[in-house]
Amino acid sequence: MRNILIALLLSAPALAQANLVTNGSFEDSAVAAGSWSVFQSINGTWSTLAGTGIEVQNGVAGLASDGTKFVELDSHTNTGSTSTNTNSTMAQSIGTTNGQNYNLSFDYAARLNTSAATNGLQAFWVNTLSAGATAANIIAAAAPGSMIANLSPGAGGSSNVWHTFSANVLGGTTGTSYLVFKATGTADTYGTYLDNVRVDSVAPVPEPETYALMGIGLVGLLAARRRKLLHTH
Structure with missing residues (x-):
C-alpha cells in the first residue's frame, strides 16, 4: 500500500524546479574571510555591464543572508594612487522557455x-x-519597462537586516x-547588499480534474487489493 501511495505522489506534477541562477x-x-574584492566577472557567472565592478564581501561589514559572501554594487577600487567608486551594474544570462512562469527572488539589506x-x-x-547580447544592448534593454524592483531599503543600522523580494517573471521568445x-x-562606496538570488521555474498548478483522476485511481487500486485479500481467505 505504501508503494502505491508513493507512486501516485511521484506522478503528480512538480510545482518548482532547481534554481536556474548560477552562483546566486x-x-x-x-x-x-574578513576581506573583499572587486571583479569584472565572477567565473563566467555574473558579469559587469557598467561601473567599477562587482564587489564581493566576506565578513567585512555584516553577515550574509546565505553562506558567507554577498555583493555590494556601489563598488570601490584602488589603481595606484587613484581611488575609484561607482554605482555598478551586473547581469547573468539564464536559459528560459517562451511563456514559462518563473519565480525570481533575492535578499537585500541596507x-x-x-x-x-x-x-x-x-x-x-x-x-x-x-544569447550573447552585448553589455550595451543589455543596458539599453534594462529600461523602466523591464524593471521589476526599485528598492530603497533606508538607513543601515548596526547589523544587517535582510529583506526578501519576490516576483513572477516570464521567459521570452529567444x-x-x-x-x-x-x-x-549616492556613489560613495557604501551601497545596498545583495544575496541569495534565485530563479525557479514554476509548473502550472494541476487542474482539479487531475486530482480527481488520481483519487479515482487510488480508489480502484484499493478495491483491487481488497478483492485480492478476500480471495486469499
Whole structure:
C-alpha cells in the first residue's frame, strides 16, 4: 500500500524546479574571510555591464543572508594612487522557455551604519535579447519597462537586516533572459547588499480534474487489493 501511495505522489506534477541562477549566493568567488574584492566577472557567472565592478564581501561589514559572501554594487577600487567608486551594474544570462512562469527572488539589506541616501538597488528582467547580447544592448534593454524592483531599503543600522523580494517573471521568445542588478543612490562606496538570488521555474498548478483522476485511481487500486485479500481467505 505504501508503494502505491508513493507512486501516485511521484506522478503528480512538480510545482518548482532547481534554481536556474548560477552562483546566486556568490560563494563561488575567491574572497577570503574578513576581506573583499572587486571583479569584472565572477567565473563566467555574473558579469559587469557598467561601473567599477562587482564587489564581493566576506565578513567585512555584516553577515550574509546565505553562506558567507554577498555583493555590494556601489563598488570601490584602488589603481595606484587613484581611488575609484561607482554605482555598478551586473547581469547573468539564464536559459528560459517562451511563456514559462518563473519565480525570481533575492535578499537585500541596507549597508551597516549608512544613510538612506546611499542605499538603493534596481532589478531588471530582460527577456527580449538573444544569447550573447552585448553589455550595451543589455543596458539599453534594462529600461523602466523591464524593471521589476526599485528598492530603497533606508538607513543601515548596526547589523544587517535582510529583506526578501519576490516576483513572477516570464521567459521570452529567444530562449535566453538576462537578470540585471544596478546600484542606485549616492556613489560613495557604501551601497545596498545583495544575496541569495534565485530563479525557479514554476509548473502550472494541476487542474482539479487531475486530482480527481488520481483519487479515482487510488480508489480502484484499493478495491483491487481488497478483492485480492478476500480471495486469499
